[in-house]
Amino acid sequence: MSKLLIVIPAYNEEANIVKVVNGIVKNYPQYDYVVVNDGSRDKTAAICREHGFRLIDLPVNLGLAGAFQTGLRYAAENGYDCAMQLDADGQHRPEYIAAMLEELESGADIVIGSRFLTIKKPKSLRMLGSYIISWSIRLTTGRAICDPTSGMRLFNRAMVEEFAQNLNYGPEPDTISYLIKNGAIVREVQVTMGEREAGQSYLTFWRSIEYMVKMSISILLIQWFRKRDTETPYPERSL
Template identity: 60%
Template sequence: MASTLVIIPAYNEEACIVSTVKELSKVAPQYDYVVVNDGSKDSTAELCRKNGFNLIDLPANLGLTGAFQTGMKYAYRHGYDQAIQFDADGQHSPSFIEELVNAMNETQADIIIGSRFVTKQKPKSLRMLGSNLISTLIRFTTGAKINDPTSGMRLYNRSMIEQFAIRGDLTPEPETLAFLIKRKDASVIERQVNMRDRVAGESYLTFSKSIAYMANTCSAILFSLWFRR
């Protein structure tokens, strides 16, 4: 059986982190996990230590990219075959992890996306308009159809873990998906999952940051992709 690590980046998640990890341990105890505390200003790290959680405590806030790369380096150095990005805020349900792992084992895909929009339609909203634009740009630049490019629930195989561990320019964002498909011939498939609303804590993306995120992502897919090797 392939060994799988659940990577949980956490920034100011004192209201959610305990329930998230405990649910993960109850529903999917067969998988290892690591919480990467991204320089939180609240008691996230303290709560993790108090509950005996497997924790990497970063001394400063690096952002989602830095926290996720830290988790991938951990996965690489400890020899995991697969690693999955998992939100600390409770939006991701651990009940879907096994389905994604089974899909990777069956298809030998490099990346499995836990997608909200395989069998369900996207709602009509400004945010989904941005998602559609990113999907279109990925299709235009790589030929791959990705229905939910902004999903944060992604499972990576060993070769993808290695890429994140040894390179400093890969992010857990749609432009990296496009890069890995275009430049590394990564195979990417999607599986339907359901996601819950955040109930507490602080998101990496505020409204203003979301607008900048969409603009930067589209720019990266259109331009940066052609200059990265």
């Protein structure tokens, strides 16, 4: 079995972090985890320390991309075979990790936990951005990604190293599209996601519109000018 690190980026998740981490520790002890506290203004870091959780405590808010890359750099430097993003709000369900690992071990570079692989995507204003991003990826890569905005993603060792060392690699659809164009094998596994039980998402309606426009422009235009650095500063270590 691949040595997996679950990366849990957390920003102001004091109401959810204990349940999320305890669920992993109790039910999935075969997987390692690390919480990356992204400069939270609430008690997220203090609660993690109080409970003895594995914690990387960033002194300032770097945003999701910075927090996620911090976790992947930790995975790269500590010899993990693969790493997974699991959000701290409780929406991502770890019971699907095994199925995602199977896809990774069968040859995928990235596996996405998809809400819409076998279930039809609803036609709603909320899903408009997802439709447009999926269309943009298909237009530029020829690949159909059913749930491009899903944050539940699993990365093999090669992808861990790329994300860890490249400053412009965020865990976003435009980077997934860019990697597909450069030969990465991306697959999806059908999952069901829960609802946020506490706290508030940073994605308001207008932020969602801004995000959709930003991702579409990046996929259709900007990524053609991106440069890929595949050299890794993380040699294999004897543990």
